[in-house]
Amino acid sequence: MAPHGEMHVYRNPAALARALADFVVATAGLAMAERGAFRIALSGGHTPQATYELLGREPLREEISWSDTFIYFGDERCVPPNDEQSNYRMVQRALLEHVAIPQANVHRIRGEIDPGLAANEYASILRADFGNAPQFDLVLLGLGKDGHTASLFPGTPPDTDDEALVRAVYAEADVMWRVTMTPKVINHSRSVAFAVDGVDKAQILADVYEGPSDPVKYPAQVVHPASGRLTWFVDELAAGMLRKKTH
Numbered sequence: 001m002a003p004h005g006e007m008h009v010y011r012n013p014a015a016l017a018r019a020l021a022d023f024v025v026a027t028a029g030l031a032m033a034e035r036g037a038f039r040i041a042l043s044g045g046h047t048p049q050a051t052y053e054l055l056g057r058e059p060l061r062e063e064i065s066w067s068d069t070f071i072y073f074g075d076e077r078c079v080p081p082n083d084e085q086s087n088y089r090m091v092q093r094a095l096l097e098h099v100a101i102p103q104a105n106v107h108r109i110r111g112e113i114d115p116g117l118a119a120n121e122y123a124s125i126l127r128a129d130f131g132n133a134p135q136f137d138l139v140l141l142g143l144g145k146d147g148h149t150a151s152l153f154p155g156t157p158p159d160t161d162d163e164a165l166v167r168a169v170y171a172e173a174d175v176m177w178r179v180t181m182t183p184k185v186i187n188h189s190r191s192v193a194f195a196v197d198g199v200d201k202a203q204i205l206a207d208v209y210e211g212p213s214d215p216v217k218y219p220a221q222v223v224h225p226a227s228g229r230l231t232w233f234v235d236e237l238a239a240g241m242l243r244k245k246t247h
Contacts, residue, residue, distance in 0.1 A: 004209050004221070005194075005230030009239040013197045017050035020195055020233045024055060024138065025063045027191055031137040032068055038137055039129075041072040041181065043150070044087030045142040047195045049094050056098030066101040070129075074139060075151040075180035076109035078118065078168075085176075086111060115168035115177040122179060123166040134165065136189040139181075143196045146173075147204055147218035151180035158219040159183045183222045190228045194220070197235040205234060206241040 010016040028038040042048070054060055077085045081092075088108040096106060107125055110118045126134045141149045151169045152158040161167040162184040169178045186192060196205055208220045209232070215222040223230065 004224075005192075005232055007209065007232045007234065007239075007242070007244075009242075010233065010235050013047070013050065013235050016047075016195065016197055016233050016235045017054055020048070020051045020140075020193065021054040021060055023193060023231070023233070024051070024140075025060055027138045028064045028069065031190075032065055035137075037068045037070060038064070039070045039072070041074045041136050041139040041185075041189075042087070042091055043074050043140045043142050043195075044076075044090055047142055047197050048140055049090060051195065052091055052094035056095040061099055064099075066099045067105075069101055069105060071096075071101065071106045072126075072136070073107070073109050074141065074186070075178055076111045076118075077174075078111045078115050078177040078179065080112040081108060081110075083111075109166075109179050111179065115179055119164070119166045119168045119179045123164060126165050126181075126185065133188055134185050136185075137191065139186050139189040139192045141186070141192060141194045141220075141223065143194055143201060143204060143208065143220050145200060145204055147208055147220055149194070149220040149223060150186070151178035152183070152219035152222065154217055154219060156216070158215050158222040186223055187225050188228075189225055192223055192225050192228060192230050194223075194230075194232045194234075196232065196238045199237040199240065201234075201238040202240040205238050206243075210243055 031038040076087050079085050081088045109122050162182045165185050171178050208218045
């Protein structure tokens with residue numbers, strides 16, 4: 001395996017979305033067979049949205065036991081849940097409205113309250129559900145053009161307040177507060193998957209995946225599951241600057 005995980009390249013965003021959806025279904029099946037439940041942390045952004053839409057439609061919708069699925073969020077913008085910028089709103093419309101998942105199984109980050117309080121509240125939810133070392137079956141992540149992932153942004157060591165599990169972050173570029181899981185949570189997952197598409201991500205993907213390690217500059221490089229699996233799902237345009245490609 002490459003130092004930064006397995007790389008899988010697909011011909012276009014639609015093929016990527018389908019492969020990632022199939023991966024989610026397979027991971028859910030394994031988790032339910034082994035532990036009786038599937039716990040997943042979702043990401044926002046346009047890239048995973050197509051995957052969520054596939055999971056909410058036939059035939060994939062019937063492949064997951066939604067009553068035994070527990071959904072969390074890797075990060076959230078500090079906006080109300082009905083705001084167009086809300087990750088929860090996107091996931092609700094793409095997936096949650098279309099599957100028979102109990103509302104109690106969906107744990108959103110309350111972006112409408114004080115960011116610090118929202119972070120502490122979500123950390124308390126994780127500790128109540130998992131203990132002090134949360135272990136998700138799967139964490140989905142995206143990659144920003146600046147090398148950020150979740151809401152871990154360049155310029156600050158990404159493992160700041162790692163033991164807090166969840167922290168509030170001010171995103172300078174967006175002039176907005178966000179709440180994010182820390183690397184401790186991400187890297188304790190049984191499986192982590194990045195989804196990256198588009199030519200505008202080609203340079204940063206090459207820098208993060210093949211370049212020197214500098215997680216303060218490229219926070220996505222902090223993602224190294226301690227004993228889990230790291231997989232990249234990318235399209236051909238995003239993979240255009242990689243020296244080595246895997247199909």
